[in-house]
Amino acid sequence: KQHTLFLEKMTQFILREIPKARYSSLLNDFVESNYFVIDGDSLLVTCLCDKSFKQGQDLHFFYLVECYLVDLMSNGAQFAVVFFKDAECAYFPFPELLPLRTALILHLQRNTNLDVQTEISGCLSLEWGLFLEERHPYFLIVSDEGLNDLQTHLFNFLIIHSWGMGVHVVLSSGQESDSLRFYAYVMQSKQRNQKFSKENQEMIQSAYKSLIQCLEENKMVALTPHFGHLSWDDMVEEACKTLSLLKQLWPQGSDIRSVLCVTLCSLSLRMYHCFLENKKNTASGQETDVHQVDSNCSGLQEVEDLCRLHCLSVALLLCFPLSQRARTRIITSHWIKNIHTFLKMKKWCEYFILRNINNFGSWNLNLNHLSDLNDENLLKNIAFFYEIENVQELHMNLGDLIKKDYEHLWNSVCHLVKEFDVGKPFPLRTTTGYFLGRALSPVRETSLENMPNLGFIPMTSAVIDAFVGDMLKDLPILKSDDPVVTSLVKRKKSVVLFQWHAHKLLSDDYDRTKYNSKKSRDHHDVNLLQKDRTFQQFYGKSLEPVFRKFIVTQSAHPEEESSGGKISQAHGSKGEQVQMLSLS
Incomplete structure (x- = not known):
């Protein structure tokens, strides 16, 4: 109870400081930032709280993260990203x-050059202070x-400790760039905050330890209903195995993506098989519990x-380009409650594997594709199709490549599951039940506007071939008939040509006069033209007068003329030049 009262006291102290926060340019208003x-x-x-993000859109989540970090780096920021070990407990x-x-x-850690710190236990630890x-x-x-009160308390401890160490606090909400x-x-680290x-x-130390202990207890509470007698270390061992x-x-x-798909399906199937066996053994002799x-x-x-x-969704994920996945229809139906237990167990297994x-x-x-491991909307589309x-006899033609990848994934799952037979790759559905709930409008079509394909424009260059070489084969190259390439060719034909030395149009006055004669003689157009010319004349008169400079060159004289004549003529010409320059 004493710790609960202090957590409330700490929360109220921070809430009183938030209205006093100063809206500033982080990298410009502070010299030492x-x-x-x-x-x-x-x-x-x-x-996660971004309005555009929806659950299951992992790729969009990583896009939001990278956009945020790129905005910082484009403004010249240097920073480190810290993930505390204790903070993981808040997600159980x-x-x-x-x-x-x-x-x-x-x-x-693997796909960026950022400084990522993951070995610090908590914000009150000795490592964080060092x-x-x-x-x-x-x-x-x-x-x-x-996301909940417990995680908010963790953030509050981090804020209070930062103030005590003389480090200013910047709120992640309300940021613009x-x-x-x-x-x-x-929120600057002022004397009252440090006090x-x-x-x-x-x-603070005592309440923080109590909070972490409470979060650790939630870990076992969340794990036990799905994995029974298996402990945390047992699940880590099963994932490594x-x-x-x-x-x-x-x-x-x-x-x-292929590795995660095979290990995830095999581990989750084995764990769910043990889950059902434990349920049956616990409910042995009790008919009502079995029905439950x-x-x-x-x-x-x-x-x-x-x-x-x-497995089929991962096979499609490996083959489909992003431009085609972006046009996938949105399935608004939710998963039925009967498979919620398996879906949670599947997420736990995915966590232990990663x-x-x-x-x-x-x-x-x-x-490279850690940011695109799953596509829940694609999985729902496949489930909706087969249900x-x-x-309605709309059979799916997978194609040889997708079919081969799918069979390779499922056969690998069969090889890893030794306890029971998981069946053959086909047919995909051996049961007639539904995985998706019924909805009035289960499908929401996306925009009909085609997303351009992603890739490099094909070109030949001796310099690129010399420095890059065979690496170009691994990069996506657009075809010559791609709409992106053809649009560039058409655009090039309509480019207006200019003289390289005078920056004037390569057309004579006759062409321009002929073009102007075709323009509308509407009173509004004529009025705009008159205003434009009047403004140009007014602007020209407002400029400061610029005097012309005349440079008189000395003409060549024959050698038979006397030297005195040359000297007098030369002095005369220089005097004229000096006089003209002084006037200018």
């Missing part, structure tokens, strides 16, 4: 966000509100069908 720190979880929460009530946070950390003393950041960007400046609300931190130092088996099957390595299990949870065969659809990716550094994994449209 050349280096600062961004709290990674505050960045994650800010992008939200298992769908755990793999997203882990993928974000991996993406920033980091602040060594780096001397001018301010810290942190959020004032979390343009081509020159980056604006945000700054609050020093006077309550012992209570699954990755090791796939490494033996694919020693040459693969793309992270059947009504609240999907069967193993239905879950296998859902995993097949997931968490152990760094332990397989010797494995040749392509981590509604496939019944």
